Amino acid sequence: MLKIENLNKTFGKKQIFANLDATFGDTGVTLIVGINGVGKTTLLDTILGISKYNSGTVEFNGLSSDQKKFKEQTFYVPSDFFLPEYMTGKEYSNFILKHYPNSNLAFFKKCSEWLGIKDSLNKTLETYSFGMKKKIQLAIMASSGTTLILADEIFNGLDFETTIFVQNLLDKMSQSAKIIIVSHEPSVIDFYSEDIRILNNKKLERMYGTSEAVIEKVKKEGNLNSKLCQMEKYFRTA
Ligand SMILES: Nc1ncnc2c1ncn2[C@@H]1O[C@H](COP(=O)(O)OP(=O)(O)OP(=O)(O)O)[C@@H](O)[C@H]1O
Incomplete structure (x- = not known):
């Protein structure tokens, strides 16, 4: 259990x-x-110990983020990433996966095949498109054998087919791991409507109800409806 x-x-x-x-x-x-800017990325960074906090406690199964066991059990897919461009996909995946005691190289190969990057694994990462860089991280994530996965804007840059594939992959993985994702996509809200939390007023609040209700609430927090009204008025009078 992850407890904050x-x-x-x-x-x-x-x-x-x-x-x-x-x-x-x-x-x-x-x-x-x-x-935007409410603190979603900061929350993920704070859980992982990448960003320090002033006070409070964050524990995963009784472990804190500075412990080796915590690091071995957690995987992060950040929204902004810099990969070692001079490494091949194979070298990079081997380098990352060897840090995870329960990683599964055979499953990495399978995921690479499913995600359509298998034939590029012997090429250096500088030759990968943004989507391919994302895909190799997703294949590594899926085969890391970790039990806590945090992913920021995980579907950004993925084509339609891959998005659906990854949604279903995460669904399967979540039968034996906790997966926490940050996303702005309404379709993602629909797919993962079981446990939605909204970060608002410096707190994390659980949301219940239909995906339409969640989207309406998010719109309200950002005053979208009021901004849309103002914009319509502007164009009507301009
Ligand atoms: N290193 C930093 N130093 C100072 N302020 C920061 C730093 N990192 C983030 N912030 C501020 O903290 C707030 C939360 O940022 P964060 O990136 O967590 O938001 P977010 O909810 O992930 O936003 P988005 O949806 O745009 O990705 C923002 O106001 C941002 O300007």
Whole structure:
């Protein structure tokens, strides 16, 4: 179980989280939504210990992010990434997967085949398109054998077919791992409607109801309806 208690985090004078509490079970997909700049990436970074927090506790199965066992059990797919361009896909995947004791190289090969990058594994990463770079990270993620996976904007840059494939892959993986994803896509809200949390007012709140209700709430938090009205008025009078 991932447990966050009384989390407080600031960047300078700006408070990002205030006494944020959240628990996540051992399996299933949780979708985190929220307007731009509210702190979704910071939350993932904080869980993983990449970003320090002011006070509170973050534990995964009793482990803290500075422990080797925590690192071996968790995998992060960030939204912005820089890959070692001089390595081939094969060298890179071997390099990353060897850090994970339960990784499965045979499954990596299978995922590479499913994702259509198998024939490019002997090429250097500088020759990969953005989508191919994303795909190799997804294949590594799926075969890492980790039990906590955090992924930021995971579907960005993926074509339609791959998006559907990855949604189903995550669904299967979530039977034995906890997967927490951040996404802005309405279709993703539809697919993962079981556990949706909205980051708002420096806290993480569980959302219940239909995906339409969730989308309406997200729109309201960002004042989208009011902005749309203002824009319509502007074009009517311009
Ligand atoms: N290293 C940093 N130093 C100072 N402020 C930061 C830093 N990183 C993020 N912030 C600020 O913290 C807030 C949360 O940023 P974060 O990237 O977590 O938001 P987000 O919800 O992921 O946004 P988006 O949907 O645009 O990706 C923003 O106001 C951002 O400007």
